[in-house]
Amino acid sequence: MRKAGYLLIIGLLAVMLAACGQGKNDNAGGNAGGNSNSSGASGSNTEQPAGDAGQSGGSSGKTYRVAISQIVEHPSLDATREGFLAALKDAGIEEGVNLTVDYNNAQGDQTNNLSIAQKIAADNNDLVLAIATQSAQAVAQYVKETPVLFAAVTDPLGASLVDSLEAPGGNVTGASDTNPEAVRKLMDFIAEHFPNVKTVGVIINEGEQNAVVMAENAENQLAQHGIQTVRAAVANTSEVKQAAESLIGRADAFFITLDNTVVSGVDAVIQVANENDIPFFSSDRDTVERGAFATVGFRYYDHGYQAGQMAVEILKNGKKPSELPVTFPDKLDFILNLKAAAEQNITVTDAMKAVVQDPANNVIE
Numbered sequence: 001m002r003k004a005g006y007l008l009i010i011g012l013l014a015v016m017l018a019a020c021g022q023g024k025n026d027n028a029g030g031n032a033g034g035n036s037n038s039s040g041a042s043g044s045n046t047e048q049p050a051g052d053a054g055q056s057g058g059s060s061g062k063t064y065r066v067a068i069s070q071i072v073e074h075p076s077l078d079a080t081r082e083g084f085l086a087a088l089k090d091a092g093i094e095e096g097v098n099l100t101v102d103y104n105n106a107q108g109d110q111t112n113n114l115s116i117a118q119k120i121a122a123d124n125n126d127l128v129l130a131i132a133t134q135s136a137q138a139v140a141q142y143v144k145e146t147p148v149l150f151a152a153v154t155d156p157l158g159a160s161l162v163d164s165l166e167a168p169g170g171n172v173t174g175a176s177d178t179n180p181e182a183v184r185k186l187m188d189f190i191a192e193h194f195p196n197v198k199t200v201g202v203i204i205n206e207g208e209q210n211a212v213v214m215a216e217n218a219e220n221q222l223a224q225h226g227i228q229t230v231r232a233a234v235a236n237t238s239e240v241k242q243a244a245e246s247l248i249g250r251a252d253a254f255f256i257t258l259d260n261t262v263v264s265g266v267d268a269v270i271q272v273a274n275e276n277d278i279p280f281f282s283s284d285r286d287t288v289e290r291g292a293f294a295t296v297g298f299r300y301y302d303h304g305y306q307a308g309q310m311a312v313e314i315l316k317n318g319k320k321p322s323e324l325p326v327t328f329p330d331k332l333d334f335i336l337n338l339k340a341a342a343e344q345n346i347t348v349t350d351a352m353k354a355v356v357q358d359p360a361n362n363v364i365e
Contacts, residue, residue: 087308150174154210201251214257241268
């Protein structure tokens with residue numbers, strides 16, 4: 001009986017093991033089927049309708065490589081780069097997904113700037129973005145085949161980047177960050193609302209062609225109002241504070257252009273202006289947000305976004321740089337910083353505030 005019991009138990013175990021084995025095989029088959037279905041779903045995701053392709057880089061799985069050369073770090077140029085990449089992302093070209101970005105910053109050094117341009121020329125890129133005039137000139141010198149876009153460039157013609165603004169020619173075009181009307185409006189504002197200002201001090205790096213062009217424009221506009229200018233030259237950012245201090249007693253107000261060297265050290269200008277009750281006018285919104293009193297300007301993020309839209313035309317729609325006219329800012333407005341006004345002993349009148357078209361965004365308190 002005991003032996004028979006053992007045999008019965010062994011028989012039952014054999015049946016159970018066979019059943020388990022069958023279940024395991026069934027599960028394996030189920031998993032295989034699940035993997036097959038998952039693969040099929042993945043495949044269907046890549047075959048998107050043509051209307052959706054632009055939001056994912058397209059069904060072809062195309063990838064892009066963009067090199068960026070930026071002369072120096074400061075808020076306006078950084079915002080330009082951010083706006084550029086945002087425009088690409090909105091068009092389905094996203095860093096880390098189907099876009100590789102080779103970002104290079106020269107830290108304000110011309111030797112680095114040229115080395116970066118040479119490196120970019122030797123690489124295989126789909127497009128190059130050069131931020132600021134010096135970067136654009138260096139890139140244009142070495143990159144002759146790959147499409148090149150510039151941004152934060154004041155005078156593309158004077159910098160010899162394009163043949164004309166409407167028909168750039170060659171492989172270079174881009175977005176200029178200046179509108180001559182902005183300088184005129186700001187100088188008119190100074191003349192109208194600051195009758196005690198007889199001399200304006202301009203802190204400038206004479207080696208930046210873009211800064212020289214804007215300074216000359218400002219000087220011509222001020223001269224029409226009988227206001228003189230005096231320049232304080234710098235060669236690098238470390239000299240900015242000393243230059244500002246040299247204008248104390250010689251200038252009734254400060255003005256700076258879109259001068260990368262000076263803007264990089266603008267906190268020193270703000271300090272001198274605040275300590276000596278000198279009205280400080282700038283050429284970019286970011287400097288006003290930091291502590292200058294006023295400008296006529298725009299958001300550099302929007303400016304970069306404009307350049308990014310041009311990049312999309314080239315990368316996705318097959319346009320050539322020579323077919324894309326140079327663009328300019330089209331959202332100009334007065335921007336006033338009331339806190340800076342208090343620091344610089346400026347009485348802000350209702351007439352001053354009235355020139356601001358969008359006070360909710362452009363009157364900073």
